[in-house]
Amino acid sequence: MKKGIHPKYKKSMITCGCGNSVEIKSTSGDLTVEICSSCHPFFTGKQKIVDSAGRVERFRKKYGLAEETDSEK
16 A cells, blocks of 8 residues: 555544434544434334424425324324
8 A cells, every 4th residue: 555645544423413422433534413323213213203494394384284292193
């Protein structure tokens, strides 16, 4: 391998929106993600609507659907 052409491989932190943090090694530095394996519905078994732009609310308003309560889920 040639010397001096490869990026530095350093410790980095991946931080999720739920507060979970994982330490890894990477060339890109620290990362921030919206959903991780601790809060993703596939891994937790709980359905959670992630609505960052109000899309769910606009859909419900457009089609006249009522807001779901916890007892209906």
